Amino acid sequence: MNNDKKTIYQSALSRGFTRRDFLKMCAMLTAAMGLDYTQNNSVVQAMEVSKRVPVIWLQLQDCTGCSESFIRSSHPKIESVLLDMISLEYTEALSAASGHQIEEARKHVIQNYPGEYILAVEGSIPMHDEYLMVGGVSAKQTLLETAKHAKAILAYGSCSSWGGIPAAYPNPTGARPITDIIKDKPIVRVPGCPPIAEVMTGVIAHLITFGTIPDLDHHGRPKAFYRHRIHDKCNRRAYFDAGLFAESFGDEGSKQGYCLYKLGCKGPTTYNSCAEMRWNGGVSYPIQSGNPCIGCSESNFWDQGPFYTRMAEIPGTQTTINPELIGAGIVGAAAAGIAIHAGVTAFLNKSNDKEGDE
Ligand code: FSX
Ligand code: SF4
Ligand code: F3S
Numbered sequence: 001m002n003n004d005k006k007t008i009y010q011s012a013l014s015r016g017f018t019r020r021d022f023l024k025m026c027a028m029l030t031a032a033m034g035l036d037y038t039q040n041n042s043v044v045q046a047m048e049v050s051k052r053v054p055v056i057w058l059q060l061q062d063c064t065g066c067s068e069s070f071i072r073s074s075h076p077k078i079e080s081v082l083l084d085m086i087s088l089e090y091t092e093a094l095s096a097a098s099g100h101q102i103e104e105a106r107k108h109v110i111q112n113y114p115g116e117y118i119l120a121v122e123g124s125i126p127m128h129d130e131y132l133m134v135g136g137v138s139a140k141q142t143l144l145e146t147a148k149h150a151k152a153i154l155a156y157g158s159c160s161s162w163g164g165i166p167a168a169y170p171n172p173t174g175a176r177p178i179t180d181i182i183k184d185k186p187i188v189r190v191p192g193c194p195p196i197a198e199v200m201t202g203v204i205a206h207l208i209t210f211g212t213i214p215d216l217d218h219h220g221r222p223k224a225f226y227r228h229r230i231h232d233k234c235n236r237r238a239y240f241d242a243g244l245f246a247e248s249f250g251d252e253g254s255k256q257g258y259c260l261y262k263l264g265c266k267g268p269t270t271y272n273s274c275a276e277m278r279w280n281g282g283v284s285y286p287i288q289s290g291n292p293c294i295g296c297s298e299s300n301f302w303d304q305g306p307f308y309t310r311m312a313e314i315p316g317t318q319t320t321i322n323p324e325l326i327g328a329g330i331v332g333a334a335a336a337g338i339a340i341h342a343g344v345t346a347f348l349n350k351s352n353d354k355e356g357d358e
Pocket of ligand 1: 061062064065066122124156157158159160194195
């Protein structure tokens with residue numbers, strides 16, 4: 001049977017998977033999508049009838065970090081995603097074809113699968129066309145042409161979601177996020193520089209399984225992966241609450257796992273799944289490895305620096321976190337600090353709930 005005609009289940013069987021392997025893959029997908037295990041049956045049923053979905057992956061002003069991250073997905077394994085779930089028809093980094101041949105492949109998908117293919121975009125769009133032309137066509141024009149008949153659009157990475165590093169001051173190319181160019185279609189923002197592999201594959205899996213985009217927050221990010229701040233699930237959080245902070249890189253405190261807030265950690269204002277899902281198949285994430293979160297999934301993160309200087313305030317509140325107060329070692333002062341922090345956390349959670357409700 002032609003691979004395009006096979007369902008995802010049939011495709012897995014033809015690659016030597018057993019029914020048991022297939023069910024295991026579905027269970028992993030359910031978890032990867034941030035779904036409850038009771039929804040596992042719906043995932044199995046969908047995978048039994050859904051066909052592989054064509055994907056066009058545009059790389060615009062980027063560093064290829066998003067593609068590099070994507071090919072390291074371990075739950076689900078990238079082979080299952082690439083060979084069973086999607087048919088990656090166009091990608092500069094992974095395609096064997098190049099030049100006119102690959103441009104033809106993109107046009108072929110647009111013509112033959114209108115309303116069926118997924119468009120994934122990595123990188124930002126220069127408003128000054130001459131900064132990025134492929135085959136004599138500007139990035140903006142290629143994006144508009146490809147987006148027109150797409151079933152869904154995924155903004156992979158902080159560059160396509162917010163502008164990212166190319167849009168950092170002084171933004172010489174006039175870099176913009178894709179949401180500034182495409183106004184008539186829903187776009188799923190999957191920010192991070194780069195995003196976590198399993199978040200990227202989880203969003204695609206949701207689209208294939210349910211035929212719809214996942215539940216989004218008011219910024220267009222999937223709630224399943226961006227509902228918590230890094231700070232809410234951080235492995236060093238107990239030390240923050242106890243007022244124990246690393247004072248410099250490599251000091252005894254940092255080795256003991258103390259909080260990295262004084263070293264510039266942006267975890268309190270960053271929404272992402274790193275602290276829960278971690279990276280490289282769940283091995284670690286920046287804070288666990290000793291580096292403060294630099295807020296890479298937030299808009300304008302590059303200009304919100306310096307990275308290694310502590311935030312004086314939590315933006316959006318009138319309250320200041322003063323680690324000197326928390327860490328003074330005096331019970332009263334520590335209690336006051338924790339009370340301030342608890343207030344800030346409650347305030348942020350509340351505003352977040354409100355935003356979520358909107
Ligand atoms: Fe790089 Fe992607 Fe950062 Fe941007 O990830 S890792 S600069 S988000 O577009 O390739
Ligand atoms: Fe973790 Fe950073 Fe919060 Fe400290 S400030 S608990 S290191 S997220
Ligand atoms: Fe980025 Fe912070 Fe995660 S820097 S990788 S959002 S811990």
